[in-house]
Amino acid sequence: MPKMKAAMAEGYTRARADNIGVCIGTSGPAGTDMITGLYSASADSIPILCITGQAPRARLYKEDFQAVDIESIAKPVTKWAVTVREPALVPRVFQQAFHLMRSGRPGPVLIDLPIDVQLAEIEFDIDTYEALPAYKPAATRKQIEKALNMLAASTKPLIIAGGGIINADAADLLVELAELTGVPVIPTLMAWGAIPDDQPLMAGMCGLQTSHRYGNATLLASDFCLGIGNRWANRHTGSVEVYTQGRKFVHVDIEPTQIGRVFNPDLGIVSDAKIALELLVQVARERQAAGTLRDYSEWAARCAERKRLMQRKTAYDNVPIKPQRVYQEMNAAFGRDTVFVSTIGLSQIAGAQFLRVFGPRQWINCGQAGPLGWTIPAALGVVAADPTKTVVGLSGDYDFQFLVKELAVGAQFRLPYVQVLVNNSYLGLIR
Structure with missing residues (x-):
C-alpha cells in the first residue's frame, strides 16, 4: 500500500543521520495514496523521495485511466513535485531533488515519471556525476x-x-x-x-x-x-x-x-x-x-x-492492568538503546509521559500529522535502516488495526520488531 511505503520511507530516514528513504508507486491512486505520507514528512521536516509512474505524455490531461495530475496534488505537501516531460531531464531532476530535500528546512520531494519517459534511452555519465551541495543558513x-x-x-x-x-x-x-x-x-x-x-x-x-x-x-x-x-x-x-x-x-x-x-x-x-x-x-x-x-x-x-x-506513580497492581503499569514494565523490559516508534493516541501520549528515552533517534514519532496506521510501517522502516537496533512500536487499538496487514511485509522481508498494543477498545483520543 503506497501510504505504508511513504511511512516506511519516513521511518528509514528518521532512523539514522543522512538517510533518505525512497518509495516507489505506480500511477493514479498509488500517487494519491502517498499524499498523507508526504504531508507527515513535510510537517516534521523529514526528507523522503516518492517516485510515481504516469500515463504516456501524449495522454496527460485527457482523463485517461489513472492519469491523475499528481504534480498539482502533491505540491502543497512537498518541497518540490514535478512530472518529468523530457527524458534528458531525468538525471538533473534527481540531482535537484536530493539538493532540495537536504537544503534549508528538510522535506519531501515527489518525482512523477510518464511511462514513455521511463522507457527512453539517454546518454548519462555516472562517473562524472556530482551531488549538488546542500544549502544551510548559518548564524553569525x-x-x-x-x-x-x-x-x-x-x-x-x-x-x-x-x-x-x-x-x-x-x-x-x-x-x-x-x-x-x-x-x-x-x-x-x-x-x-x-x-x-x-x-x-x-x-x-x-x-x-x-x-x-x-x-x-x-x-x-x-x-x-x-x-x-x-x-x-x-x-x-x-x-x-x-x-x-x-x-x-x-x-x-x-x-x-x-x-x-x-x-x-x-x-x-x-x-x-x-x-x-x-x-x-x-x-x-x-x-x-x-x-x-x-x-x-x-x-x-x-x-x-x-x-x-514530581514523578508520577506507575506501580499499580490493578486488574485489568492500568496503562501506567504497562509503561513501567516497558521501561524495565527494554534496554537503554531501544528505539520506540509511535504516532498518535492516548497510548502515545501516555508513552511520552512514562517511558524513558536515552538517546537521539530513539523516540521516532509522527509529530504534526499523526495519521493512524503510521506506527507499523514506520517501525519496519527503522528496522530496515538499522537491523541491529531493538525497535518497539507503540500503538492503541485503532492505530494497530489501520495497517495491521503490513506485519506481513515485516515477516516477508525479515524485519523483526516488537509491537506493543495498548488496547482500551475505545478510540479514546477520538472520542
Whole structure:
C-alpha cells in the first residue's frame, strides 16, 4: 500500500543521520495514496523521495485511466513535485531533488515519471556525476554573542530543544552546551532523547499532552528560553499567553518563516541547528576560560529537585492492568538503546509521559500529522535502516488495526520488531 511505503520511507530516514528513504508507486491512486505520507514528512521536516509512474505524455490531461495530475496534488505537501516531460531531464531532476530535500528546512520531494519517459534511452555519465551541495543558513558570531548575553542577563534560563537538533545530528553539541552553561534543557516531543532522560540537566517536557508535571512547572518558573530547531507547536506551548508571559525568548531555526509565526521572539536567528550550536559552544568555552560564565547551579538544582519530587506513580497492581503499569514494565523490559516508534493516541501520549528515552533517534514519532496506521510501517522502516537496533512500536487499538496487514511485509522481508498494543477498545483520543 503506497501510504505504508511513504511511512516506511519516513521511518528509514528518521532512523539514522543522512538517510533518505525512497518509495516507489505506480500511477493514479498509488500517487494519491502517498499524499498523507508526504504531508507527515513535510510537517516534521523529514526528507523522503516518492517516485510515481504516469500515463504516456501524449495522454496527460485527457482523463485517461489513472492519469491523475499528481504534480498539482502533491505540491502543497512537498518541497518540490514535478512530472518529468523530457527524458534528458531525468538525471538533473534527481540531482535537484536530493539538493532540495537536504537544503534549508528538510522535506519531501515527489518525482512523477510518464511511462514513455521511463522507457527512453539517454546518454548519462555516472562517473562524472556530482551531488549538488546542500544549502544551510548559518548564524553569525554577533548573533550568538547577543543570544548568550541575553541568557547571562537571566536568572532562570532554559534551552528548548526542537526536532531540528535531531535532523542536524547535533544532540552531542546540545548536551555540551547545557553542561558548559549549566542551563537545564526542555526538549520538545520531536527532540526527545537529544539529551538523555537521566542527564541531570534534562528538565522534562512541557505542554498539553506529551509532557511531565515537573517540565511544566520548570517552564513556568523560568525567565528566559533559548529555542533551537523548534517551532513553538501548540502541543508544546499550550496557551501562548501563559507560555510567553514573564520570560524572554531567543529563537534559532533553519526556516526564516518559522521565526515570528507563533509569537515574536526577542531575538530571531536563522540558522541550521548544528551550525548555531557549534558557535554557541565555541563562544561559551571562551567565556568559561575567561571566567565570565554565570553560575546557574542553584537554578539547575531546583529543577532537578522538582523532577525528583514530581514523578508520577506507575506501580499499580490493578486488574485489568492500568496503562501506567504497562509503561513501567516497558521501561524495565527494554534496554537503554531501544528505539520506540509511535504516532498518535492516548497510548502515545501516555508513552511520552512514562517511558524513558536515552538517546537521539530513539523516540521516532509522527509529530504534526499523526495519521493512524503510521506506527507499523514506520517501525519496519527503522528496522530496515538499522537491523541491529531493538525497535518497539507503540500503538492503541485503532492505530494497530489501520495497517495491521503490513506485519506481513515485516515477516516477508525479515524485519523483526516488537509491537506493543495498548488496547482500551475505545478510540479514546477520538472520542
